Amino acid sequence: MKDQMKKNKWGMETLKLSTLIAEDEINKRVASLGAELTKKFKDKPLVAICVLKGSVMFFADLIRHIDTDVTCEFLGVSSYNNAMKSSGEIKVTLDLSTPVEDKHVLLVEDIVDTGLTMNYLVQMLQARKPKSISTIALLHKPEAVQMPLKLDHVGFEIANEFVVGYGLDYQGYYRNLPFIAQVQNIQ
Ligand code: IMP
Numbered sequence: 001m002k003d004q005m006k007k008n009k010w011g012m013e014t015l016k017l018s019t020l021i022a023e024d025e026i027n028k029r030v031a032s033l034g035a036e037l038t039k040k041f042k043d044k045p046l047v048a049i050c051v052l053k054g055s056v057m058f059f060a061d062l063i064r065h066i067d068t069d070v071t072c073e074f075l076g077v078s079s080y081n082n083a084m085k086s087s088g089e090i091k092v093t094l095d096l097s098t099p100v101e102d103k104h105v106l107l108v109e110d111i112v113d114t115g116l117t118m119n120y121l122v123q124m125l126q127a128r129k130p131k132s133i134s135t136i137a138l139l140h141k142p143e144a145v146q147m148p149l150k151l152d153h154v155g156f157e158i159a160n161e162f163v164v165g166y167g168l169d170y171q172g173y174y175r176n177l178p179f180i181a182q183v184q185n186i187q
Contacts, residue, residue, distance in 0.1 A: 012173050017181035020163055021156060026138075026179065029155045030058065033136065034065020036153060037106065040134070045069040047103045047130075051121065052076045052094065053175070054110035057167040058138045058155075062108060073097060079117050090120045105130040110167050111139040115149040122150050139163065139180070 006014045037046075048070050050059035063070055076094025105125060112118050118135060125133055136153035143160040164170050165177030174181075 013171065015164065015170060015174070016184035017164070017174075017177075018184055019179050020158065020161075020182045021166075021180040023178045026155075026166060027061070030061045030138075031065050033153055033155060034062055034067075037062075037134075037136070038065070038067045041066065041068045041104060041106075043068070044104050045071070046106055047071050047073055047098075047100055048106045048108060049073045049075055049096065049125075051107065051109050051117070054167045054169065055108050055138075057175070058110055059108045062136070071098075073100075075121065077117060077121065090117055092124070100125065100128050100130045102129070102131050104132045105134070107133060107135045109135070109137040111141070111163070112137045112149065112151060112154075113141050113144045115145045115147050115151075118149055118151065119147055138166075139168075 008014055046066070046068055048059065048063050048066070050056060050072065052074055063072065073096045074094060075096060076092065077090060078093055079090045107121060107125065109118055118137070122133060122135065133150070134152045135150050137151060138155040140151065140154045140157050141160050142157055162170070162183050163180050164174035164183060165180045167175050168180070169175045170183065
């Protein structure tokens with residue numbers, strides 16, 4: 001630990017943050033990813049799947065830039081147990097509300113770190129026989145990936161550092177930052 005972590009009066013650890021990706025940079029990239037997906041899914045109805053909770057901001061912004069018929073589904077997944085390293089054990093805490101058989105599916109992730117979550121979810125969805133599966137992550141840490149991965153669209157590649165904001169959390173907090181920040185006072 002570089003600095004002693006301070007807690008505020010509610011017990012939240014206060015992180016030292018520096019902006020890694022500013023709000024307007026995120027907005028521009030999300031709009032261009034939406035345009036990419038609009039081309040790809042032109043005249044193809046799409047089931048967009050939001051992986052909770054981290055993808056919620058990215059998902060909400062992205063689907064507004066996809067100009068085709070889109071339905072929304074939500075998958076609850078937990079793998080970090082409030083820590084900064086993946087536990088490697090993925091738990092589905094909320095499943096889809098409708099079958100995806102014979103549908104074009106877009107799996108929307110906030111970040112691909114080790115790749116375990118994305119891999120697990122792609123396999124789980126493949127078993128449900130969709131017409132196609134496309135994957136998108138706003139952030140990708142190529143140095144951290146532990147397995148070959150089906151990642152079709154990426155917003156930004158970043159270094160192997162812990163980040164928060166725009167949906168990404170530390171111990172449940174910091175999701176509401178409108179930008180992506182690197183944490184300075186943890187290793
Ligand atoms: P993976 O299974 O290791 O690829 O991790 C995927 C999940 O871990 C993501 O969906 C995030 O919820 C979480 N995660 C990975 N890296 C970070 C980070 O830098 N900050 C916050 N959450 C992260």
